[in-house]
Amino acid sequence: MTTQALPRVLLGDEAVALAALHAGVSAAYAYPGTPSTEIFEFLAAHAAGLGVRADWCANEKTAYEQALGVSMAGRRALVSMKHVGLNVAADPFINSALVEIGGGLVVAVADDPGMHSSQNEQDSRYLADFARIVCLEPANQQEAYDMTREAFDLSERFHIPVMVRLVTRLCHSRALVEARPSRDQNPVEKAADPADWTLLPSISRRLWKGLLDLQPRLRDYSDHSGYHTLAINDGGPVGVVTTGLARNYFLENRGDLEVVPPHLHIGAYPVPDALIRQLSDGVDRILVIEEGYPFVERRLRGVLPHRWEISGKEDGTLPLDGELTPDSVRTALGLAPRPRITIGDLDLPGRPPQLCKGCPHRDSYDAVAEVLGGYDRSVVTSDIGCYTLGALPPYQAIESCVCMGASVGMAKGASDAGLRPALAVIGDSTFLHSGVTGLMDAVASDTDMTLLILDNETVAMTGLQPTVLPAGRLRPIIEGLGVDPAHVRVVDVNPRDNRQLVGAIRSEMEHHGLSVVVAVRECIEATKANRRKEREGGRA
Numbered sequence: 001m002t003t004q005a006l007p008r009v010l011l012g013d014e015a016v017a018l019a020a021l022h023a024g025v026s027a028a029y030a031y032p033g034t035p036s037t038e039i040f041e042f043l044a045a046h047a048a049g050l051g052v053r054a055d056w057c058a059n060e061k062t063a064y065e066q067a068l069g070v071s072m073a074g075r076r077a078l079v080s081m082k083h084v085g086l087n088v089a090a091d092p093f094i095n096s097a098l099v100e101i102g103g104g105l106v107v108a109v110a111d112d113p114g115m116h117s118s119q120n121e122q123d124s125r126y127l128a129d130f131a132r133i134v135c136l137e138p139a140n141q142q143e144a145y146d147m148t149r150e151a152f153d154l155s156e157r158f159h160i161p162v163m164v165r166l167v168t169r170l171c172h173s174r175a176l177v178e179a180r181p182s183r184d185q186n187p188v189e190k191a192a193d194p195a196d197w198t199l200l201p202s203i204s205r206r207l208w209k210g211l212l213d214l215q216p217r218l219r220d221y222s223d224h225s226g227y228h229t230l231a232i233n234d235g236g237p238v239g240v241v242t243t244g245l246a247r248n249y250f251l252e253n254r255g256d257l258e259v260v261p262p263h264l265h266i267g268a269y270p271v272p273d274a275l276i277r278q279l280s281d282g283v284d285r286i287l288v289i290e291e292g293y294p295f296v297e298r299r300l301r302g303v304l305p306h307r308w309e310i311s312g313k314e315d316g317t318l319p320l321d322g323e324l325t326p327d328s329v330r331t332a333l334g335l336a337p338r339p340r341i342t343i344g345d346l347d348l349p350g351r352p353p354q355l356c357k358g359c360p361h362r363d364s365y366d367a368v369a370e371v372l373g374g375y376d377r378s379v380v381t382s383d384i385g386c387y388t389l390g391a392l393p394p395y396q397a398i399e400s401c402v403c404m405g406a407s408v409g410m411a412k413g414a415s416d417a418g419l420r421p422a423l424a425v426i427g428d429s430t431f432l433h434s435g436v437t438g439l440m441d442a443v444a445s446d447t448d449m450t451l452l453i454l455d456n457e458t459v460a461m462t463g464l465q466p467t468v469l470p471a472g473r474l475r476p477i478i479e480g481l482g483v484d485p486a487h488v489r490v491v492d493v494n495p496r497d498n499r500q501l502v503g504a505i506r507s508e509m510e511h512h513g514l515s516v517v518v519a520v521r522e523c524i525e526a527t528k529a530n531r532r533k534e535r536e537g538g539r540a
């Protein structure tokens with residue numbers, strides 16, 4: 001099978017995946033996370049016929065490390081994740097900038113300004129800058145395709161990982177993409193010198209110096225990148241800088257401007273200082289429009305002398321939080337608001353997100369509520385997944401959600417501090433992602449706490465991806481970590497009779513030491529999807 005016959009009206013995520021396939025990628029690794037999930041899903045759907053390895057991984061760090069191994073073998077690898085996933089992968093990501101990358105290594109990171117499905121709005125360009133690597137930022141689906149292809153070439157040219165930074169609106173909107181002919185996969189070719197991959201301090205000092213010496217070449221690449229455009233237009237005292245998707249919002253309003261200002265669009269990083277200086281010639285003020293943090297705006301303050309006025313998110317010309325919109329950019333450009341159709345007061349009921357009807361977590365939270373009713377100094381920490389909705393009415397069953405796996409360590413800390421009983425609630429996939437190491441600490445201290453793993457046998461929240469290990473493998477892992485087998489309980493969640501689950505949680509919370517209860521029932525949406533697949537399989 002070739003990908004030449006695939007449809008070309010693609011999500012931004014799909015354009016990245018198709019580009020990787022056409023760039024001769026040999027392997028792709030990911031952990032699901034909105035809005036990046038569809039990159040891997042598209043690639044995996046077409047990988048087998050092309051001899052490309054595609055694995056969902058335990059977490060973003062393990063995914064990144066596997067991609068790094070592929071690169072060490074001289075072949076091309078794509079690793080994809082959401083922005084907060086890059087925090088998990090930050091250790092190998094930052095350090096891999098020092099090694100002598102062999103096969104092209106591209107990290108596609110999807111940021112989520114506006115927090116549609118995330119706990120923060122962090123901007124991955126800062127991490128690319130921190131690692132001192134190249135970052136490409138597409139403004140549309142075609143650029144997502146073109147930049148991903150170029151990212152593999154750049155990675156091999158400069159021997160560094162290269163980031164492609166996306167944002168939600170681009171990931172999840174479609175447009176026509178013109179593809180180019182595929183390239184073959186690289187042959188396996190081991191790195192010539194192991195010292196280029198061994199970050200012992202004496203070697204790291206040499207490699208770090210090498211990375212610093214590379215910076216002028218990276219800046220020179222960026223200064224001459226074809227992804228930047230500089231148009232002087234009608235001239236005038238204000239220059240506009242856009243990055244990524246923000247270009248679209250500027251162009252949408254440009255036709256209404258009496259004087260079209262000089263405009264620099266930035267598509268690649270390091271920030272092209274030479275182009276900024278060119279733009280600044282002849283203007284007094286520069287308005288920076290960028291999705292995410294005021295990354296370029298802050299940089300400009302360092303590049304340009306004080307006589308230039310810099311406007312953007314830091315001075316309140318644009319909102320510092322949330323997504324940009326054509327309207328917020330319009331106001332920043334000094335245009336009057338567009339006429340609106342105002343609809344009178346509509347008394348619509350609120351529709352907060354809820355656990356699905358028939359969701360196994362409903363029964364588990366009922367059981368938790370029944371047990372905790374008897375305590376007045378309990379604490380329930382929780383984690384990231386569908387079960388986080390247990391924070392909302394009618395359950396209001398959990399008291400924290402910070403980052404993947406935090407529930408376990410936080411319950412230990414709360415118990416250490418004297419809050420008991422301490423209950424940590426986590427899903428099966430999140431437990432395998434990064435709850436395991438927290439449990440190891442609790443084992444080491446035999447902490448007085450209970451870990452409740454809600455095993456719904458899938459990664460439900462991001463669209464029913466498979467959990468990296470199936471349900472039956474949890475008990476041996478938990479016992480293997482050293483939890484007393486007498487206090488590891490695996491219980492089926494029975495929607496008609498919750499007594500067994502209530503009894504297991506109650507008795508383990510009364511136990512003064514570490515205990516784990518695994519509450520097992522498949523996500524109802526996964527059950528429906530599996531039945532649908534069986535029916536369709538039967539018809540075929």
Ligand code: SF4
Pocket residue numbers: 354355356358359360361386456460461523524525526
């Ligand atoms: S998708 Fe599955 S786990 Fe998530 S709320 Fe619905 S039934 Fe529950």
